[in-house]
Amino acid sequence: MTESPPPAHSPKRSTVRSLLRIWPYARPIRWYLVGSTSAAMVASLAGLLIPLVLKQIVDGPVSHHDAAGLWWPAALLLVLGLAEALFFGVRRWLLARPLSGVERVMRADLYARLQRLPVTFHDRWASGQLLSRATSDMFTIRLFLAFPLVFLIVNSMVFLVGIGIMFALDWQLAVIAVLPAAPLIMLCSYFERRYSAAARLAQDQNGDLATIVEESVLGIRILKAFGRHRTMAQRFRAQARELRGTELNKARLLANLWAVIVGLPELALGTALAVGVVQVAHDVTTAGTLVAFLSTALALRWPVESLGWLLAYSNEAATATDRFFEVLDTPLADAEDRVTSTGPGAGGSRDGIRFEGVRFRYPDAPADTPDLLQGVDLHIRHGETMALVGNTGSGKTTMTALLPRLYDPSAGRITLDGADITALSRARLRELVSVAFEEPTLFSASVRENVLMGAPEANEEELQRALDVAQAQFVRALPQGTDTQVGEQGLSLSGGQRQRLALARAVVGTPDFLVLDDPLSALDVHTEAQVERALRRVLADTTALVVAHRPSTVLLADRVAMLVDGRIAAVGTHHELLETSPAYRELMSGERVPA
């Protein structure tokens, strides 16, 4: 579950080069970024100048006890104070909407791309992996644009200006105060890096812990049935302890980090204070200067401390960007399509479905295993229903996935009414071929939308007809009838109910070609009989391939094809095969026949 997919060829990019790839997305808001950076600069500089004005007040009117002389510096102070507050507000305000817009666009692009990537891609990547790209990674990138990008520039400037001011005020004190800056930045970024490594480990371990919790809850019936709580609890305890260890390590790193952040500047300031006092005493400098100097030094603590994590965060953002582009760089399913026909029908002839020498293996199958399909030849005549039978794992479901081109065969070809399916656009092909999958998936939408997915232009009458065929009359008893929301965000339906809706989806709008993968497995005996009766009428004038596990389903078909060792071993009617093929007899009745 937490396993990351095989990294997509790309060598490790440098942080800067990775981050540069965000540019096309950031480009539309570049002026906002510039504006925000400028605003932050103005605000930071205003903040830096405040101590200088304070020095003027202390050294000028205050030391001379000249109350009237306060007015000018006071006005200046007011302006600076207002500017600092205002421009910090402005800088956030400028970026708030544009930045969340960037995140939205990137997420939409990612989603759109993922939907159009081949199924083999999705086989390799757990949906959790993809989700974290769409949520936390997007978020990291947005935060990078909002803070590190802006403040790496601003803070460096503020730091330089601040040092300039400090040197202008008193170069000796400045040297003392600046000395710890370099080690501070280095130590911070060192600890930050180790801390984020530990944080990532903790996150992974947290994920593993969550997995144990998930499994213990999802598998609660099994655990209870076998009385295995204790074993699970031990696994949980061990994992929780491991997480505790990592968290303690995190705390130790954090403790060191904070010790450095608190300690070093304080030591430098203490030294500067002592030296400053000596200088004031010898009239080398003024009390006002010393106060201004110390205030400035304090104001510079944040820019310096932040550099460490700004850099560490930029690294994280670079990783997030790489992960994002890993998906966007994957070629689309139809990248290499050579579409030659977009006409209304499949091919000209009424030839039905033809598999010719079709071979297939899953890309991640171990090298030493034979191909799953090793040259399938099968002809389903126009209007004919062909049942496909075979042992568990013989490749029946895979064959059904080849028709709508969810997978492409590694050799051979498939034709629909004489036209090679690779010569049709995917959209057109999938319009012609309608599928009911073994696993009936409903989406968060109304029953109507879920069923009409198969034929968006179908009318109410056709919807009702499809529901009737699938014996899904239960829909009428739902709270809002066909408008009832189902799926994850709606009403939960039982496996049998979902299967009937998936069947309705496949048959709505009378498709030219129909593929049904064990469409009746979750139905009880009564319902199964009713569905069969209704389905037979639909199948009468449709070219169909039906995967069957049981005799009752096989009886829907005109003929039966038996898949053995990756080839079609026999084709015939149910009765013919029962008589001629011992293997078929075994498959259907379970009676073992001596070879």
Next chain:
Amino acid sequence: MSDTGTVLTERQLTERQLTDRQSNTTEAAVEAETLDEALVEEQLPDPAEPVAEPAATAEGEDIPVPPGAPRALLRSLMGPHRRRIVLAVLMIVLQQAALQVGPLLVSIAIDRGIPALRDHDAGPLIAVTAGYLGCAAVATLLQRAFIRLSGLINQDILLEMRRRIFRHAQLLSLDFHERYTSGRIISRATSDVDAVRELLNEGLQELLSVALQIIYISGLLLVLDWRLGLVSIASAGPVFLLQRSYRIRSREIYRRSRSAVASVIVRFTETMNGIRPVQAFRREEANDASFAVPNAEYAKSNADSSLSMALFIASARLTANLWIIGVVLWGAYLVADRELELGVLAAFVLYLRRLFDPIDQLAMFVNSYQSAAAALEKIAGLLAHEPSVPEPVEAVPLPEQPAQSESAPSETALTGREIVFDEVGFAYRTGKQVLPEFSLRIPAGQSVAVVGATGAGKSTLAKLLARFYDPTGGRVLLDGVDLRELATAELRRGVVMVTQESFLFSGTVADNIAVGRPGASREDVEAAAKAIGAHAFISALPEGYDTDVRKRGGRISAGQRQLVAFARALLADPSVLILDEATSSLDVPGERAVQEAMRTVLAGRTAVIIAHRLSTVEIADRVLVMEQGRIVEDGSPSDLIAGTGRFSRLHEAWRDSLV
């Protein structure tokens, strides 16, 4: 103070939102998975009737939280660490004192050190400098020690809390799990614990420091000059008001943002998990459009949240700056009038900037406190829920069996145990009756098939026998012992149930089979797999029995999963075996293999078999036909087939389909 100050705190908030989000992710994924599992039949009173009841309970939190439970939970968790907590608080009190003394020393240095130095007396300066450096060192070391100690306390508390939730969730009965939904239990143990963790890790420490900082600085300001001090402290008023209005605004936005991100996640996972139908039905463009809605809503709430933050920070900073300027100007007048010393003013200037530093942190703290309090309440509610299928206080052992072997499934026929339903009835908590009172005796060694339409009560019967539920009336007896009086371990050795759910735990295929009997040898595991006809497909997996089902399990079909479940049961070698739709996804040869195994390996065991398929019935000694919770036909298969009842009609229809 610069804007970056809020960056660090914002980052903490970010990380917290991230963990939130990640647990949301798992939650959504888990819910997706849960929904894939076929719903428990009893939740469907009638196949034609929609599932109003469970859907309704899935919406609202239906666990009442006893008043004071969250506080009691917190107390019981913190109790064992009382001393360490006191020590930690002491540390932070001292640390903040040492840290806040700095500007005061600056003021002393200016007011005393300079004049003394001019009189060639370096004593005060040396003392002050030494004090400053000493304080810095003490603050640093205490900070370090505090973070380590509080980390230790927090982690121990969290470990205990996680352990309790886990253990309790395991103890709770199945009907609770069915009502409460797995997604919610999981989020109790993950995202809610995370919320508490965030509060413990960042929040409390921060709050303590910030509060102490404010108290110390206010105190010092008052001591330095009470007039200026009072005015400075008065600034808390407007800042507090600003903070409150921000909190109210952000609460609303946070809520919107959470529901928006939940929609984004649900849409996203739904699409990726259903990529085959998405592509096969050309949903890509329609999905782009419908994904855009929550995506835009999420972007909007994010922007609103940033804007509201911008407004708060700008206005709070503005207030603070104006206040500082006012205080400094007044102070300057006082110094000009010789009513205030210059050093005191310098100290004021330095302290005031510090006083306003933690404004933003306080706002963050409020957020994390709110979510942690809500989480703690939910956790306490879960922990306060009493298991409805409790362990017996005094367990009664099962009578000895002559040839009961605890080791490998052997060839010798073992005797099963006798099952008696003694005037048993069962009703839901809502009062809806599922099984009207009935009595039934199944002699040891008998195989009983239970058939009937969906919702007839077959699964409830099985679950009462497995003691997943306790009957609302009457007793279920195993060899004369009430199930409620059996120790869990003993009960599970005696009765094992295989359900249609084909859940696989992470780990290898062998691990999954060995759940039946931990510590079983590889030979035993393989023998069980062979006996059930699962050996062939397992050997064909990339790494055979050592294939990790999470990594390469995507293509283990539902039927194959059921075979693994059977192998598990075979390995457990119980005296009573219950099969609840356990063969629904098997093809005919698979089903045959299972029946074969039951005829040989499990011969002599008592078995209760629930099935849609009549082929399963063939191996049964006896058939029960159920309808609306009642047993309407009871007899041997041949008798029933020969008769004219429901079973006979069903069987005839089924026979016809075979030829």
